[in-house]
Amino acid sequence: FSTHRVFPLTCLWVKPVTDDSSGLYAIKVTCPEESFTLVASTPQEKNKWLRSLNQAVDQVLGGGGQGSSPGVTAMSRTTSYTFTIDDRLKDAQYVGSWHAGRVHGRGTMKWPDGRTYKGNFKNGLEDGYGECLIPNRAQDKPDTYQGQWREGKIHGFGKYKYASGEVYEGCFCDGQRHGYGMLSSGKLARTSSSVFIGHWVHDKKTGYGVNDDITRGEKYMGTWLEDQRHGGAVVVTQHGLYYEGTFKENKMIGSGLLISEDDTVFHGEFSENWTISGNGVLTLANGDCLDGVFAGEWRTGLKVTGTYTKPALEESDSRERNILHLGQYVVPAAQRWTCVFGECWSRLGCDAAGRGERTTAWESIAVTITTARRQSPDLSKSQSKVLESLEFIPRYGEPVTTENYDGTRRYLTKACETPHHPLGWLVETLVTAYRMTYVGVGSNRRLLQQAVQELQAYLTHFYTIIRFLFPGLPDDGGIIPEPPNSNPSQSRRSSELEHGVVVVSSSSLLLPVLLPRLYPPLFTLYCLQKEQEEAQYWERILRLNKQPDQSLLSFLGVQEKFWPHWMSILGEKKQIVSSSKDACFVSAVETLQQISTTFTPADKLVVIQKTFEELTLEVKPFLDGDFLWCMDDLFPLFLYVVLRARIRNLGAEVSLIEDLMDPNIQHGEMGLMFTTLKACYIQIQHESTT
Incomplete structure (x- = not known):
């Protein structure tokens, strides 16, 4: 007995061997790290041993020790054990759930070196959600990880805090950063502070990503290869420099375009970061051009051999060029x-975009929502209520009609409110990526076009996922017929047309979800782009608004038949005199001012429409009942309303609506009203104030 082993009864699983073909009367005994078989000489002896062993185990587990039914001792139990043989778990102490001799369920594993894992196990391995602490002797503090595991490795989405101070939040595959992820390095007070968000492959930055080097005041937006900037990219700096071109092995090499804050442009060859070497064309802000061979660093000075030319008078403005x-x-x-979209597809149980079973996708959503409710005790009542409503799978297989379309839209709105839903996670992640790109140093007016195109790409990709989940939806910009027995005379939304159909587009369905979250950085870019125009517009606004109402109406050419003569103050009717100011068309002015409180183009267009309606209501008492507007009468009157509304960034508002409005309503009534507002903005810029 010099090599005897002691097996704690709490970690002993005993069951009969049911295969009698061998003629042996055997009992299988399973322990955490090994198993063995006991053979009896007779069936009676086998049952006796089986009953005795189970009785002993049951008694230790607190079950009373009756053991009257052989083999009924619980296969699942909670107990502790210290591993001695398994190399991976040697000397580790475990407290938690077991099943049939294996760690299975929730538990805590502690290693002698200080490693600790607390979370879910499956068949003896970390699997599911878990939290891990890993000592780092070099830093004298531990690494920590919270997130998903699979078969003993970090796998899935999680957050890893390194002892060095770096924090990675994103996807892992077999213990490596792989897929979408964001890495924050250092703090603002340190010498090396940066944030990277983008694509990872086998623990290295590879693919598209954005790196915000806070210390240097530079932001890189482009492709990467094995942790190095490589391929097409854009770089903007805190000093207003804008560069787009090619990178190779972390350096600006090859053709590129460089624009300074004062609109000086260089287009040519680069050999190093901010270093020009080779042929190129330098265009000054006034249009003067220098074409030749350049050498030197942009910040310190350039040597040039070339030809200097001045633009012809008929050439367009240099900024436009x-x-x-x-x-x-x-x-x-x-x-x-x-x-990001690939991770969303993965959460829906698909191998790639559209490659998967729709039923599986909805089952994955249901499991995700249910798991979130059970494993998130800190949820608020409103969050729990939203998750509870999302547990019910909608009738996604039915044809989408105008009758059930609103139900689909309501479901999508709720789904996008919580990050526990794959669609909500997608929205939250896209918002993070967008803000990381276009906030801070990224607030460069030359990025506006890219920001708008990126938002439109979001809508396209997002709508593809929505159509996969709801196959009854039409293609982007398609129509949904009304049910045969519906009433076509009911009021319709702006995206609806006549003759019993509704137009569904990615913008009408998804902009109300995305744009309010993306509005601050996007609108800031519009304001920066329109800064000079807005300055001229605002100077005209201030000067023209010094005039009394009747003087301004006369100056704008508004016919006297439209001039109000009475105003209502706190229910009291008072006459408008020549010195009255801000007394005419007050309701229309206040309505138009609400355009600055809305986010989506559709909501802004509704404000414009209501402004026209208020204006019509105010002039109707002075006119015949069958009066119809003509543009000669309407434009100067609406121009007055725009002037009195004093909208601070009207140019940015107009540009945002124009870029993102639903194409289906551009040529309708709302499109005409918007064109009138745009014409007013242009007119004010060029209006003479004398």
Whole structure:
């Protein structure tokens, strides 16, 4: 007995061997690290041993020790054990759930070196959600990880805090960073502070990503290869420099375009970061051009051998020519965040975009929501209520009609409110990526076109996922017929047409979800782009608003038959005199001012429409009942309303609506109203104030 082993009864599983073909009367005994078989001489002896062993185990587990039914001792139990043989778990102490001799369920594993894992296990391995602490002797503090595991390795989505201070939040595969992820390095007070968000392959930055080097004041937006900047990209700096071109092994090499804050443009060859070497064309802000061979660093000075020319008088403004250069080296918007959409497809149980079973996708959603409710005790009542409502799978297989379309839209709105739903996670992640790109140093007016294209790419990719989940939806911009017995005279939304159909587009369905979250960085870019125009517009607004109402109406050419003569103040009717100011068309003015409180183009267009309606209501008492507007009468009157509304960034508002409005309503009544507002903005810029 010098090599005897002691097996604790709490970690002993005993069951009969049911295969009698061998003629042996055997009992299988399973322990955490090994198993063995006991053979009896007779069936009676086998049952006696089986009953005795199970009785002893049952008694230790607190079950009373009766053991009257052989083999009924619980296969699942909670107990502790210290491993001695398994190399991976040697000397590790485990407390938690077991099943049939294996660690299975929730538990805590502690190693002698200080490693600790607390979470779910499956068949003896970490699997599911878990939290891990890993000592780092070099830093004298531990690494920590919270997230998903599979078969003993970090796998899935999680958050890893390194002892060095770096934090990675994103996807893992077999213990390596792989897929979408964000890595934050250092802090603002340190010498090396940066944030990277983008695609990883086998623990290295590879694919599209954005790196915000906070210390240097530079932001890189482009492709990577094995942790190095490589391929087409854009770089903007805190000093207003804008570069787009090609990178190789972390350096600006090859053709590129460089624009300074004062609109000086260089288009030519680069050999190093911010170093020009080779042929190129330098265009100054006034249009003067220098074509030749350049050498030197942009910040310190350039040596040039070439030809200097001045532009002809008929050439267009240099700033407009500069803008035409932008975008030729940029990564196409549709290719920028494929890793994010790929992760969303993965969460729906699909191998790739559209490659999977729809039923499986909905089952994955249901499991995700149910798991979130059970494993998130800190949820608020409202969050729990949203998750509870999302546990019910909608009738996704039915044809989508105008009758059930609103139900689909309501479900999508709720799904996008919580990050526990794959669609909600997608929205939250896209918002993070967008803000990382276009906030801070990324607030460069030359990035506006890219920001708009990126948002439009979001809508396209997102709508593809929505159509996979709801196959009854039409193609982007398609129509949904009304049910045969519906009433076509009911009021319709702006995206609806006549003759019993509804137009469904990615913008009408998804902009209300995305744009309010993306509005601050996007609208800031519009304001920066329109800064000079807005300054001229605002100077005219301030001067023209010094005039009394009747003087301004006369100056704008508004016919006197439209001039109000009475105003209501707190229910009291008072006459408008020549010195009255801000007393005319008050309701229309206040309505138009609400355009600054809305986010989506559709909501802004509704504000414009209501402004016209208020204006019509105010002039109707002075006119015949069958009066119809003509543009000669309407435009100067609406121009007055726009002036009195004093909208601070009207140019940015107009541009945002124009870029993102639903194409299906551009040529309708709302499109005409918007065109009138745009014409007013242009007119004010060029309006003489004398």
